[in-house]
Amino acid sequence: MRWSLLMRSTQGPTRHSSADQMSGLSSQGVRLKVVVSDSYEGYRINKFVLLEEFRRVLGSRSSSLDAVKRGFLLLNGEKNVEPTRLLKAGDRVELLEGYQACLGAMLKLERRMSTENIKIFWKPPGFPLAPDATVTENDEIRPAAEGAFTSLYRVNRGVGAFLVMLRDGCSEREYVQQSLSAVMRALVDSKITSSVSIPANDGRMYEVSPLTSTKTGTGYVTTVDVVCNPLDISCLKDSLGKAGINVLTKSGGRARSALKGTYVSMVSLRFSTGKPDRTREHTFHNEEPEKFKALRKREEKFQAKKCTSVRHEDDMPVAYLRGTQEFDGLSLFVEKQSVIVPRKATETLVHACMNALRDVVVDRPRILDLGTGSGNIILALLNRLPAAFGVALDLSTDALRIASSNADSLQMSDRCSFHEADFAQLHKSDKIPSELRNELRRGFDLIVCNPPYYSTKDQLHMSTSSRKHEPRMGLITDGGSYKCYEDICRSIRECRNSGVEILRRHTGRLIFEVSSRGANQVQEICESIADMTLESLSKDSYNLDRCLTFRPNEKQPHPTQPKPPPPPSLSQHPRTINIYPT
Structure with a gap:
């Protein structure tokens, strides 16, 4: 049987580890074989593996280099090749099976839910999931067509997100997909004081709600929650950018076309299972990454120090x-x-x-x-x-x-x-x-x-x-x-x-x-x-x-009526309100 991959979260996480994965995976065969052409003669092997053929399988540049270091690449059948080894025309470079499974064990892919037709995982930031990756019944990441689960959509490596796996042929697939709703948390370089709606590339709307805003030396850093369909994650940065809301990168600048290194992470996801007349809602949550808090704290400390310094010079109120x-x-x-x-x-x-x-x-x-x-x-x-x-x-x-x-x-x-x-x-x-x-x-x-x-x-x-x-x-x-x-x-x-x-x-x-x-x-x-x-x-x-x-x-009373007594003085007044009781 096969499953298909989506995105989602909670119930107590199960961390998967297997001590013998590294030794056992190398015997499972060759995943990819590339023969070095004349045009690549003299290339170092750690540069050669950055070619599209390897990137397509391994998912990212860093994963390709990591596969060399961990011995998952063979050169003419030889293991543990030096990364700086020079290639010759006709050399055979082979990628062994099992690297993705090994990486999954190292990164502790967390399972959050498992039923007959659905499995939920949390994919941490930096986890390189290939577009055609599948997952076995034992939660191992496998190449295309070799696992029991397949990906419904691609999640960018730099984004922490929930993975929702649906079994192929599952009757609930369409209903689950239509009911998906995610909340992505992001740090942006704009000051946003109220909720706004921003059109997505497919005509739907992103609902952007501000949480906190921190003054910086060049403007503001605002933490926002964006409600969207998980399938739109790859378009999120572009849609916000068109509205003048730029997602920050790890260096503090604006994000480029990819989401690598950006301050974006899924914090919750919701979907329904069952049939339209009898449904069950599932909701999963995950804390924002520590780097979000670290950036806000760093900017607050910098601004406070700057304000203190300027006030000392000019005695100007910090406000x-x-x-x-x-x-x-x-x-x-x-x-x-x-x-x-x-x-x-x-x-x-x-x-x-x-x-x-x-x-x-x-x-x-x-x-x-x-x-x-x-x-x-x-x-x-x-x-x-x-x-x-x-x-x-x-x-x-x-x-x-x-x-x-x-x-x-x-x-x-x-x-x-x-x-x-x-x-x-x-x-x-x-x-x-x-x-x-x-x-x-x-x-x-x-x-x-x-x-x-x-x-x-x-x-x-x-x-x-x-x-x-x-x-x-x-x-x-x-x-x-x-x-x-x-x-x-x-x-x-x-x-x-x-x-x-x-x-x-x-x-x-x-x-x-x-x-x-x-x-x-x-x-x-x-x-x-x-x-x-x-x-x-x-x-x-x-x-x-x-x-x-x-x-x-x-x-005032009629002149023939007695005048009321004068009001008490403040010192005699019976009602005193302590707004801030001690």
Whole structure:
């Protein structure tokens, strides 16, 4: 009986070894015989075996040379020939049977599954499988027509992949082949932030999903998973290249036409057996090669060393050197003198917003971000709230440009609008764009702001790095540490007096980030100017006051009714939220 070769993986691997393979295989006869012609006289034998006749059988250049070293080549019947031996016209060069089986034992070909009609193996990278290779019932690799299994398609030597063997004549062959789906992991030289579909040469589509992206000296190294049919593996590199996604080679450059030395490996494969009305799905997995992790780690160390060196020379924040900053799990673009670097402490503001929304029932919350900068706060909230819609404003056109780019890269541009406006003049209809006026009239469930709260005196105590490279507008206010809080509260009050409730009366919450020593003053401002009540105080990871959450007071009572008691001061407030409990 015969079998036919496909590709696939898991169940505990069985490693095959036979101590007497080397001695027994040489007696099995001659696989290939070539007579040296006049044109090859004077060739060394290790160069002669690189001819197509040997490569066709052995599968690769290195396998041909290895066969010489291991004594599988005879010269005029003589074994163990020196690789540098010079040939003469008429010499007879013979390749003994069994080299592929010997190589399979040395490389420990792993069997993952074995049934009556199907055998699954894992082929490690570097395993030279000839196009016409077959496999015996005992899992030995044999020349064409001599084994019980034949290859359904060729797997490139440089790629680790699953081999799925189907018995010839198996009724499930077509069904298995149609149901095959593989995931190939690759390292590419492009920055990919979202999943994309790329056409294959046969008209089907590759689904490319990014996993991680690492900054390098010349660009990025991105780890991607590509869903494809295993029969398309040979076309994978070409199809990605046409889309501008270049697979890396072992040297760090781009892959050539072959897949040898490329950072590509199969990590999973799925297929079904049985009949259409009664099927069983098989799924196999394999870890990515260690060289993938080694390359990423090497690039990360190099980039960190480079950033440290440059920062030491110029005292520039590392985020500006990288061009990106992580915030609440998102990777955001940043640019010196355009937006400030999002701080870890500001993630407390995001958590405070989430806590505030849990206290009210809002299906599709509307969020207004005042002074958006890089867009870190509004985009982090939209990422956590898939049904929310955001409106963000800033006075800086550079900041709005970067925030819009971040929204685009995170695929949130359809859920957030950005406007150039002054948050101190929201009540002046002639000072804000008409689109923003319409949004303000609809009201918001959440108004969030991390305003500049350093005074001109405070900047003397700021780090040299911030003073030199971060935009002054995002950090320092000329009217004192609390001017922005006063302006925002006054603008909200004036909007309300004109009949525009930009902060919804029953569900709305106003949340400020504050300095570690400014909470009491900000509370007094919000209560006295905007008629707000403090609802909660949130502390950061250092147990410092960081965020205040306010809610609008109910409408004022009739003059004949008794006035409600004044709200408690911050020191008496019963609700304090530790976002990062110690």
